[in-house]
Amino acid sequence: MENLLDILLFGGGYNTRLVMVGAALLGAAGGMVGSFALLRKRALISDAISHATLPGVAIGFLVAFWLTGSGRNLPIIIAGAALSGALGVLAVQWIKDNTRLAEDSAIGTVLSGFFAVGIVLLSWLQGLEMGGRAGLQGFLLGAVATMTVAEAELIAGLALAIVVVSLLLFKEFKLVCFDPDYAASIGRPVRFLDLAMMGLLLILVSIGLKAVGLILVIAIVIIPPAAARFWTERLSVMVTIAIGMGAVSAYIGAGLSAAADDLPTGAVIVLVQGAMFAVSLLVAPNRGAIAAVLRTRSDRRAYAAGTLAEPDMPDRGRYPE
Amino acid sequence: MIAQPQPHRSPIDPAAPLSVRDLTVTYDRKPVLWGLDYDAPAKGLIAVVGPNGAGKSTFLKATLGLVPLIGGTVRIFGKPVGEMRDRIAYVPQRESVDWEFPASALDVVAMGLYGKIGWLGRVTGKHKKTALEQLDRVGLADFADRQIGRLSGGQQQRVFLARALAQDAQVYLMDEPFAGVDAATERAILATLVDLQKAGRTVIVVHHDLDTVAEYFDHALVLNVRKIGDGSVADALSADILRQAYGGRLATAHLPDLARAG
Numbered sequence: 001m002e003n004l005l006d007i008l009l010f011g012g013g014y015n016t017r018l019v020m021v022g023a024a025l026l027g028a029a030g031g032m033v034g035s036f037a038l039l040r041k042r043a044l045i046s047d048a049i050s051h052a053t054l055p056g057v058a059i060g061f062l063v064a065f066w067l068t069g070s071g072r073n074l075p076i077i078i079a080g081a082a083l084s085g086a087l088g089v090l091a092v093q094w095i096k097d098n099t100r101l102a103e104d105s106a107i108g109t110v111l112s113g114f115f116a117v118g119i120v121l122l123s124w125l126q127g128l129e130m131g132g133r134a135g136l137q138g139f140l141l142g143a144v145a146t147m148t149v150a151e152a153e154l155i156a157g158l159a160l161a162i163v164v165v166s167l168l169l170f171k172e173f174k175l176v177c178f179d180p181d182y183a184a185s186i187g188r189p190v191r192f193l194d195l196a197m198m199g200l201l202l203i204l205v206s207i208g209l210k211a212v213g214l215i216l217v218i219a220i221v222i223i224p225p226a227a228a229r230f231w232t233e234r235l236s237v238m239v240t241i242a243i244g245m246g247a248v249s250a251y252i253g254a255g256l257s258a259a260a261d262d263l264p265t266g267a268v269i270v271l272v273q274g275a276m277f278a279v280s281l282l283v284a285p286n287r288g289a290i291a292a293v294l295r296t297r298s299d300r301r302a303y304a305a306g307t308l309a310e311p312d313m314p315d316r317g318r319y320p321e
Numbered sequence: 322m323i324a325q326p327q328p329h330r331s332p333i334d335p336a337a338p339l340s341v342r343d344l345t346v347t348y349d350r351k352p353v354l355w356g357l358d359y360d361a362p363a364k365g366l367i368a369v370v371g372p373n374g375a376g377k378s379t380f381l382k383a384t385l386g387l388v389p390l391i392g393g394t395v396r397i398f399g400k401p402v403g404e405m406r407d408r409i410a411y412v413p414q415r416e417s418v419d420w421e422f423p424a425s426a427l428d429v430v431a432m433g434l435y436g437k438i439g440w441l442g443r444v445t446g447k448h449k450k451t452a453l454e455q456l457d458r459v460g461l462a463d464f465a466d467r468q469i470g471r472l473s474g475g476q477q478q479r480v481f482l483a484r485a486l487a488q489d490a491q492v493y494l495m496d497e498p499f500a501g502v503d504a505a506t507e508r509a510i511l512a513t514l515v516d517l518q519k520a521g522r523t524v525i526v527v528h529h530d531l532d533t534v535a536e537y538f539d540h541a542l543v544l545n546v547r548k549i550g551d552g553s554v555a556d557a558l559s560a561d562i563l564r565q566a567y568g569g570r571l572a573t574a575h576l577p578d579l580a581r582a583g
Contacts, residue, residue: 039422172440175432179418185385186436186488187406233468235423319460319479319509 004259008251012258015152019144020254022152023211025159026204027250027269030220031228031242032166033204035235036197038225039177044107045089045198046221049205050214051111052088054118056080057139057209058125065130072135074151074210078158081206088114089198142213142266144254155207162200163243173197174235211254213266219273220246227277230284249273334360335399338492338523339384344393346376346383353379355547357393361525365539366518368528368554372567375545377527378414381494385411397492407436410490412481414497420470426480427452427465433487455483459513475502482510492523500529511537534558 007016037043060080064073088110095106125133135146166173175183176193184190201221208217228241253269285291302308334340337360344357354376361367369377382388384395386402397405410433430452431444438448456462459479464472469480478498485493498514499507514524528534534541534554541557543549543566550562 041419168441171435171438171442171444174424175435178422178424178429179413179432181382181387181413181417182411182432182484184387185406185409185411185413187403188435229423233423234425235428238423319506 004256007255007259012255015147015149016255016258018149018152018156019147019258020251022147022156022159023144023254023265023269024247024251025156025163026208026211027220027224027246027248028243029159029162029166029204029246030208030250031224031244031246032163032239033197033200034221034246035225035228035239035242036166036173036177037201037221038229039235040194040197042197042201043218043222044104045092046201046205047218048088048092048107048111049085049202050209050217051118052091052114053081053085053206053209054115054139054214055121056082056084056118057136057214058118058121059084061125061130061133061136071125071130071133074154077139078154078206078209081209082202084114084118085202085205089202138213139209140214141264142209142211142216142269144211144257144265145261147210151210155211158203158207162204165196166200169193169196170236170239211250211265212269213264216266216270219266219270220250223270223273223277224249227273227280230280230287233286245273245276249276330358333394333396333399335396336363337361337396338363338398339525340396340399341384342394344380344383344395345391346379346388347391348379352391352546354383354544357544357548359542359548359551361523362540363523364518366514366537367523367525367540367542368534368538369525369542369544370528370531370534370558370566371544371549375566377544378496380542380544381411381496381525381527385409385494405492407488408491410485410488410493412485412493412495412498415474415478415481415500420472420477422469424469425466426456426461426469426472426476426483429469429480430455430483430487433484436488452483452487455487456480458486459483460509475506478502479506479510482513486513486517490522493517493525495524495526497527497529531558531563 006012007020012020034043034046037046057077057080060073060077061071063080064076065071067076091110092103092106095101095110096103122136125136138146172183172188172193175188176190180190183193204221205217208220212220224242224245225238227245228238231241232238249272250269252272254265256268257263257265280288282288282290299308330342333342339359339361341357341359344354344359345352346354353374357380369380371377379388383390384402386395395402397409402409427449431448433455434444434448434451438444453462453465456465459482461476461479461483464476469477472480478501482498485495498510502510514526518524526538528538535558538554540552541554542551543557543562545566549566550557550559
């Protein structure tokens with residue numbers, strides 16, 4: 001335990017520290033992008049994206065092997081993952097636009113289809129004598145222990161870019177998430193803004209594969225914003241809390257998994273986030289479950305005691321309410 | 322046969338706040354608006370009426386470019402809509418958004434200023450003051466900080482109205498602004514629309530309730546996929562036009578005389 005505390009307080013080596021900061025930025029970017037995905041009701045599409053990245057991971061590995069002699073090349077694998085994820089999104093969109101299938105069915109079909117292709121490619125790669133193929137399994141469950149400095153820097157840099165772009169477009173994203181028709185009526189290019197949100201989500205999922213893993217990367221998009229929503233009615237506060245929860249959970253998760261080599265990073269990060277969600281659900285003021293029970297109770301008690309204030313009927317001029 | 326712009330169609334009226342020719346929209350190959358010609362008068366409140374599925378909402382969306390046109394032309398004071406965005410304000414149907422969204426009434430009204438603020442600008446104290454003034458105009462100044470999901474249906478409707486007022490536009494397109502509000506609020510919203518009209522703005526309102534059209538509005542456009550009639554409410558709501566638009570469904574409820582006559 002002393003070891004863990006040491007690591008969390010920046011006592012680990014340079015490598016470990018850098019990996020933890022990279023993970024924290026990744027978690028922050030997840031909370032940011034996830035907030036808009038949640039409010040645009042696109043949270044589930046991130047699951048389709050993540051599963052659809054697997055063929056791209058395998059093909060990226062092959063391309064990297066042919067080009068450099070080793071498949072271990074994160075930039076090329078991220079590019080492959082993003083391209084393959086984009087194909088997945090396009091497939092979902094095409095099915096939605098051209099058939100009568102509902103979006104959830106389209107997502108389920110595309111997600112499992114792409115994932116199956118990826119698994120086949122991956123097991124085929126495992127059988128070949130290629131440098132770096134051992135690291136491929138790490139993309140399924142996430143592994144920071146083996147992450148290099150360059151890889152951590154790449155992830156941190158892209159995560160930071162996602163946060164900066166989202167902050168610049170914050171107002172426009174908010175408008176499109178709340179009322180896309182109105183946004184279009186004042187001349188905002190809704191398609192482009194939706195595409196920008198989707199693009200940021202794609203990049204986030206692709207850089208999240210290495211640390212969190214394909215299967216659980218959806219969690220860093222959905223859980224922090226969902227937990228943050230319990231605490232506030234304001235978007236700016238919700239996004240701030242989601243960023244904070246995402247960063248802290250990824251930081252702790254990466255630290256725990258660095259301290260104990262056999263703990264899978266992704267699962268630990270998501271467990272921390274799950275705990276944050278459970279606490280939010282229960283104890284958040286106003287929107288929390290306990291607060292709701294207490295409110296009803298205290299109103300009943302006040303009513304029984306005759307201390308509940310009677311409703312007033314103020315005069316507001318033309319508008320009577 | 323697909324309707325083409327016909328030679329006998331009168332040209333676009335460049336002075337009209339809204340002028341459309343041969344407006345045609347389909348959903349999934351099914352026409353919902355067919356060859357519509359219309360010139361909105363410059364003065365007076367305008368109602369768009371017609372049965373369910375007549376294309377009333379689509380008419381507003383088509384004029385705003387929110388749905389793809391299959392054919393036809395839309396002009397605002399003779400110019401394409403894209404050049405006139407800062408002169409048009411749209412009030413969508415209340416049910417079209419999720420009111421659980423984490424925003425206050427003031428946040429939503431401030432969206433009416435986004436056009437002026439621009440992409441990278443921020444909502445400043447000055448903008449918030451303007452938004453609060455618009456909330457006050459619809460009697461909601463006390464509710465500025467309230468999360469929009471905790472407002473009543475009528476209050477939500479007025480938040481949308483205030484957002485459009487904040488745009489300070491020339492042409493207002495409103496989709497059922499009276500839907501789900503009580504009688505007193507309906508009167509109050511109407512009074513606000515009359516104020517706009519008196520200030521020289523054009524107000525076009527999709528309206529569901531035939532009983533109040535003649536009382537509330539000066540002009541009407543009667544739709545049922547095609548244009549059935551338009552003009553002053555007295556002209557546009559003639560028994561003949563209403564029967565064409567609504568068919569037998571209306572006869573007993575709204576046209577007892579007509580029904581008796583057979």
